[in-house]
Structures are given as C-alpha cells and as structure tokens.
Amino acid sequence: MTRPPTTPAPLPLAEDWGRLAGRALDCCLEIAACTEVPGQITRTFLCAPTHDAHARLDRWAASLGLRTREDAAGNWRATRRSDRPGARTLVIGSHLDTVPNAGPYDGVLGVVLGVALMEALRDVSLPYHVEVVGFSEEEGVRFGVPFIGSRALLGTAEALLGVTDARGRTVAQAITDYGLDVNTLAEARLADDVLGYLELHIEQGPVLEAEGRPLGLVEAIAGQSRLDLTFTGRANHAGTTPMRLRRDALAGASAFVLATETLARKTPRLVATVGSLTPLPGAVNVIPGEVRLTLDIRHASNEVRREALERILAEGRRIAEERGLSFTHALRLEEAATPMNPALMTLLGKAMLAEGHDATPMVSGAGHDAMLVGQVWPAAMLFLRSPGGISHHPDESVLEGDVEAALRVGARFLRLLAEREEAR
Template identity: 35%
Template sequence: MKGELNPMEANFMENLNLTIDGNRLWNRLMAFGKIGEGDNGGVTRTSFDQKDIEARKFFLKLLEQADLSPYMDAAGNIFGQIIGKNPELPAILIGSHLDTVNSGGRFDGAMGVLMGVEVLCTLKEKGIQPERTIKVVSLTDEEGARFDYAFVGSTALVGTEGSGKLKENLAAATDKDGNSYLEAMKQASLEGEYFNEINPDLLEQAQLGKNDLKAYIEVHIEQGKVLENKDLAVGIVTGISGGEWAEVTIMGEAGHAGTTWMKERKDALTAAAECIVAIEKIAQDNIGSVATVGKLEVKPGSSNVIPGRVDFTLDVRDISNERREKTVTQIYHSIRTIAANRGLGCEIRQVQSLSSVMSSPIVMKAVKDSLQELQYPVYELPSGAAHDAMVLGELTDIGMIFVRSKSGISHHPDEWSSFEDVALGCEVLFRTTLKLL
C-alpha cells in the first residue's frame, strides 16, 4: 500500500508542479478504504448500514477539521463549503459518493468526494476566497447495493420524481432482511448531530433550485479500459448513458417433474430463458444498446418441481435516448409475446428510468484548458456506467473527469488507480474549478 512517495513519484510531482497536495489526498483515500474493509480487501459500505454511518462520521469530522462548515440535508447528503464573496451567485458543486457495492473497491466514489475536499482545502490554503460559493458533496446511495434503489441523494436534490414519488419508492424498497429504506433513514437520523437533519418525510427540503448551482463536477474512476489502452491517466467525459431498470415476473404453474407431460407444462423458467436470449438478441441488433439480466429467482426452486414462477431483473443502457427507448420497447414486447405464446402470465415493473446526459461544453472546455496548461494530452470518452452527474444534469451543467482504472476493474477488491493518476486527476479538477469559479 502506498502511503508515501517513492522517488519516482516524487520526481513526477516535482515535474508537474502540482498545486494540490497529492500525498494528503492519497492518505485520506487509503484511510477511507479501511472503513468497511473485509478480509479480501474489498470495501462494503452500503447505504445507512453501520459502516456507511461510520464513513459519514469520518467525513463530517474531516470537513470540520478543514473548516469547511459541514451540513447534512434531509436526504442524508453531506456538504462542505467555502462561502463566496457573492453568495447569491450560483455555486460550484464537486462531489461523488461514499457508499460502495458489496465488497467493492477503495476508489469508486470516495476518490471523487475526497478530491472535492482537496480542492477546497487548497483554495483555503492559498487564501483564495472565490466570488461564488464552492461546495463538496457526498451524495446518499449512488450504488443502490443494499435496497436495489440507486441515486437517492442526487434524485432528492433534483426532485424530478417529485419528493412524494421518491418517498413512495423508498418506502417500497427493502433490503434482504426486509428493512425498508425509510426505516433505515429514520434509524440513521438518531445518530446525533448532523444526522438529525435526515428526514424521509421532508425530502422536498433537500431539493435545489435551478439557480442554486452553476455546475456539478465529478471525478470518477473510468471502470473500463479505454484510458489504459490509450496510455492516458485522465480523460474528459462527453456524456453519460441513461438507463432503464425493471423487474420481470413470469407466472407459470409448478408441477411434479416426473408426472407432468411436456405438453401440459407451464414452465416459468424455460419461458424466462427464452426471454433472456431474446433480450440479448435485441440489444445486439440495436448497436449501441447494452442489456443485462443479472439476477434470477426461481420458485419453488426444487430440483424435482417444474418452476412455477421466475423473477428476473433487466438493465438496459444506451447513450442515445431514442435508441434506448426503441430497445426497451422491443424487449417488453418480446417478453409479453413469449409469455403469451406459452400460455403464461407476465408482469413488467419499471423500477427506474434515466435519460442520457451530455456534458456541458463550458465544463468540458475548462477541463480541456486545464489539461493543456499541464501539457497533458486531451482525450474525450463517453461513460457507459451511470453516475450521479447524470441525475444532476436535469438541474445544472455537469462535467466529469475520468481517472484510469487498472485493467478496467471496478466494484471489486482489485480496483486500483495509481498515486500519479489520482494526483493528476485532482490537479485537473482544481484547475477546472478555478476556471469555473
């Protein structure tokens, strides 16, 4: 584990003449990686679980120590800030998330949040009081790992679903032990100072107005191999693919595996299998779309009983909203047809649907100018993975910077970005922020 600079890295830093403190950022990142760390090195902090609460407390303390006036909103989003000379001007927001998937990595989310802190700390140390307010945010539940419901914090800030709809969805979302999202939030609100602001009944209070923000900027690991293949540490994100998430139920009839003739069967699993193959084919035909069935539950789930019911998840993404809608429509039609042809029932429940968002040309130009200042190659790429920036795109201009992921691995204990790449990513973020302030 790298906590200190080796001579090669020290050389790199010197040559680059970094404004930010790469070592401080790295040490904080590694310290966060200890919260929720398992035996295999994987990090588990799912929303409002014990480790997520611990990370929130750690983050609040960090913001206090850095004199960044922390506060929490009704959705549990945690902010730090430097108030600008003209606080009525729309603010710059930098952020990401501190929650992880089960046994995920140290970099996904935490890196972007801590880079925001590093930018604000650097501004303070340089005695720069910006014209407009600058904030760093850790957004509640980006991953959706515990309750299968993601982007809670950013959705509350945008309020696009209406706070009533969001509350409804949170009430319906439960973890594997049957705890509801709302209950988990209420429980977290009892954790004392700052936490008592969490209030699922008043989520509308977290909503921001159109004039509150000038831009939202997020640095994230790439979670792919594009930058690695190009031998580049950082890249400018052009846009983020939207997605459609749904749950499908196929209803057949359970029956004895030995006594039910083939022509009499209403096997929910063979129907589901046909659906899954059809889903793959439709996505293959609509080039640019990707579709995944990642979870399947077979009931009653016995080796000698014909499956009577199958539930499976569906995840469809595409940078083109039009093409994604076409793919989704074809998939839903295909599922209904397959079920009907086999005389089975089916139900499709849309869980979440998010439009693709393009990065703001203003933010992209600020990133590009920063890279050129550093005499670093400018490279642009789209994001196939979803991020809070996609949700916040409905509220304000957004921009993202990707940092190279080793072997493209993410959501895994082996997730890794090098010290140099992280430091450079943060330096680009700092310079980008200065240009936007």
C-alpha cells in the same frame, strides 16, 4: 460590470502534486476503514460508521479553513466562500456510501479529490463559492431507491421519507436514528445560484484502460430502464411429461435471455442485462412452472433505449405465445439519459488538452449523482481509469499517477472557470 482579472497565484510544483495525490489515496483508505462489516468495506445510508467517515473529512477540511456541516439527509458539506459580490456556487461532489463488500474508491475518491483541489488552490482567489459535497446515499442499497443524498440538494428527497428498508425502518426514521432533524430536510436544498456541478469518479469499466488513457471526458450518462419480468407455464413431473406437451417457463425465459443478448449486440452502444433469474418451484424433478427475472437496459439516447426495450418485450411476448406461456412485465425504475453541459464540457476538455490528455468524449454506462444534478444544473464529469475495469469489488483500485493527473486537470478547469466568471 466586468471586473479586471486578478493575477492568479501559481499552482503547486510537480512534487507537490504527487504528495497531494498520495494524501488523497491515504484518505480514501482511512475512510474505507469506516465500515459496518469488519473485514469488508460496507457503508450504507446513515450507518453509524458514516460519522467516522465525516470526521476524517472534517479534519482535512478544517486545516484548509473550510466550513463543514451535515445536512438533514446526512450529506457532508464543506464550503469555501468567495469575497466577490454576487458570487455563484460551484458544487464538487460524489457519494460516500458503498455497495456491500465494496472497493475503497467508488464515490469516495471524488469527494476526497474535491477537498484536495481546495488544498491545491488554497492560495488562489476564485470568483465563485465552492461547496464540496459527500452525498450520504447513491447506491440504493438500504432502501432500494438510489440518490437520496443528491435528491436532498435538489429538494425532492421529501417524497422518499416513507420508504422502508428490510427491517421496516423508514427513511425518516433512519435520519432521526442517525441524530439528524428530519424536519430541517428542506434546508438541505441548494439555492438557485448554482454555477455548475463537477464530479470526478473512477470509470468502473474497462474502456479507458483498453485505450491507454488515464482520464476520460464524460459527454453523457446513459439512461436506464429496470424491469421485473415473469414467464408462467405449468409445473409438472419431469419424468412423465413428454417434451412436446411441456409448458416449461425456464426454457422460455432462457430463449428470452439469448434473444435479449442478440438484440443488444446488434444495437450500437446498447447494453442489456438479465441479472437475476429465479425458476419455481426450483426442484430437480419438476418442470419450472414460473420464472421471475430482471432486465436492465441502458443507452445514452432515451429514444434508442425505449425502442430497444419495446423490441425486447415484443420478443418476450412472441416466445411466450410460441411456447404456450404467459409473459408479464413491470417497470421498476426509469432514469432518463443525462447529457453533460456543453459549456462546462468545453472547459474541462480544454483543461485535459492543456495537461496533455486525450479529450475524446465517452458515455458513462453507470449511474452517478451527476445524472440527477445534471437534469437541474450544468454538470461536468471526469473519469479516472479503473485498472482491470474492476469496481463494486474489494479489488477495485486506482493508479496514483492517474489521481495526480485528475488533480492537475481539475485545478486547471477551476482556473478556466474562474476566468469565465471574471469576464461576466
């Protein structure tokens, strides 16, 4: 039965938006001080300072009457309940872990803005529950596997419990060491009444700044493939081996790097990166007999990415044959591209246009929790401009005006979503 719509409470005044944006940024800086490494911002999966980060969020959430808890994966969760019978749940989330020597806003800002939106709408009745989630792990730093936090909400984290870190500690042991009960991990899974997922995140790139836009509507998160590659030739004396008789693995690997760059430049919206290259034995007077390298390739279309990868690998085989080398490759990671939900994208786009912002869709080249969550539940994502395109670096920043703009758009989106739910 369709319920008559309620008269919405007014949104905050202009000066209140500015105050709320300032409070959100202050909270990010306070959480940045919760670090494993003094003088840096480093917070890996379930390190001791995570307790302090959660405590800071707890204080703000408690002042709004939100119910908070840590689940067995170490995710921080704050819930606002609706009084509407049969209400579904909207999840607003991002991650609280960082890369080593990080900036203060990657992931954290999205969690903090979720709490700030609950303050902005504290007097507004919503026909759905809201759960703000600070995922315990997204970056993959400690265990080499990303998205442990969001996998717990999907009910798939159990498969990672035996994975070990550099010290030989398993994910299960890390959970226990932190003070949580790994046997209750299944309770972290979200129920089937999820209405959708919203993630607000800094862009971590230069596109919005180059286009003069404070906010961006994400239409898809690019899929990615990561591989370990090896060129093998023959190590030999650098002074006595003529150039025509060499089987130089580094020369072959170098040709491969340039060929990869050329192919990526010719394929619209494809990015391909050789991020690590290790020649062996690595001596100044020895021809490299082996080179180990990595490849990261991304595109919003799974088909385009896979076809490009096949062409790149074929080029590797051609270079190796031409130079008398062997070439091997092993897939390390493959994540499918994740399109955002069209219905939620439409509402978010309407909210952006209503607040005077360009709603031209863009693709996220970086992976985010929405990448996993969006494969199961409807997801939407809003980017905030990254000054200088800098992220994963201490100089990472965000503009207070952009934070205010994101809060205004987010609040309007939640109101539009409420209207849609009221009409169900």
